[in-house]
C-alpha cells in the first residue's frame with residue numbers, strides 16, 4: 211500500500227488564535243491517536259510567543275551548560291552510540307558536538323539521553339514554556355497520563371545529524387509516544403519517520419518476528435519494504451517545532467537528515483494504552499521475557515487503590531475537586547476500567563498456561579486483592 215501522510219495540525223500563530231482554537235487542535239491530535247489510531251504531527255510550535263528563546267534556548271550550547279549546571283562543574287561524559295561500528299563510547303557533551311561539527315555526516319548518536327533540569331524540571335522549565343497552555347495535557351504525567359500511578363522517567367534526549375538513526379521498535383507498555391524537535395541547525399535539517407500504526411502493529415509483529423530482530427531495535431526497513439506491506443505505513447519529515455504523536459504499539463523508525471538536530475521524547479499511558487497493553491503487549495512481552503510486563507499491572511494496581519481512595523474522599527467530604535458531575539462520572543468510569551483490566555492481568559497470571567506468577571507481588575496478595583475487588 212502506498213505510504214501515507216499523518217494528520218498535520220498547524221499550531222495557531224497568535225495568542226488570540228491560540229486561545230480560540232488551541233484546545234480544539236490538541237483534541238483533534240489526541241482523537242487521531244487515541245480513537246482513530248493514526249499518527250498526528252502538531253507543527254510550528256517554535257513560532258509560539260512562549261517558545262523559549264533566551265540564550266539560545268534548546269541549542270547544543272544550552273544543553274551543554276544545562277548539564278554542567280546539574281553536575282555543578284563541567285558536564286560529565288555521556289554514552290554515545292556509534293551506529294557504524296556498533297559500539298558505545300563515552301564523550302563529554304561538548305566534545306560530542308565538536309565531533310558532529312567536523313563532518314557533514316556522522317554515525318555518532320546521543321540517544322535515550324538525560325535532559326538538563328532547566329529543560330524539564332526547574333520551574334518554569336523550558337519544555338513547559340514550549341508546550342504550556344492548551345498543550346500542557348500532552349506533557350509527561352499530565353492530562354490523561356496514568357503513569358502518575360507509578361511514575362517512571364520517560365523523558366529522553368536525541369541529538370545527532372545525517373548518518374544517525376533509531377531502528378524500528380515500539381515503545382514499552384503500549385504507551386503513546388510524543389517527540390518534539392527543539393533545535394535544528396537550519397531548514398534543511400529534519401528527521402524522517404516511518405510508522406506502522408496501532409491497528410496493524412500486531413500483524414506487523416507476527417509477520418517479522420520470525421526474523422527475531424524486531425525486539426532488538428537493530429533493523430532499519432527500507433521505504434520500498436514498508437511501501438510493499440498490505441496496510442498503510444505513515445511516512446513524514448519532522449522539523450524544528452514539530453511535535454510527533456504516535457498511538458499505542460506503533461512501530462517506528464527515525465533517520466536524521468541534514469545538520470544537527472535535538473529532539474525530546476516522552477510517553478504517556480492513556481486508557482487506550484492500558485487496554486492494549488493488557489490485551490496484547492503483556493502477552494507478547496511475556497513470550498519474549500521482556501520486563502515491561504511488570505509495569506502495567508503495577509500501574510493498574512496502584513491506580514485501583516488511589517482511585518478508590520479518591521472516590522471515598524469525594525463521597526465522604528464532597529470534595530470540591532471532583533464535585534462536578536461529569537468529572538465524578540469520569541472518575542467512576544476510570545476506576546471501573548482499571549478494575550476490569552487489573553482482573554484480566556490476574557486471570558492471565560493464573561491461567562493454565564502460566565503457572566508461575568510473573569508480576570511482582572505474592573500469590574497471597576493476588577488472592578486477597580481478588581477477593582477484595584469481587
Ligand SMILES: O=C(O)CCC(=O)C(=O)O
Pocket residue numbers: 321368375376381387388389401462464473475476
Ligand atoms: O528520534 C529518534 O531517533 C527516535 C525517537 C523515538 O523512538 C521516540 O521518540 O519514541
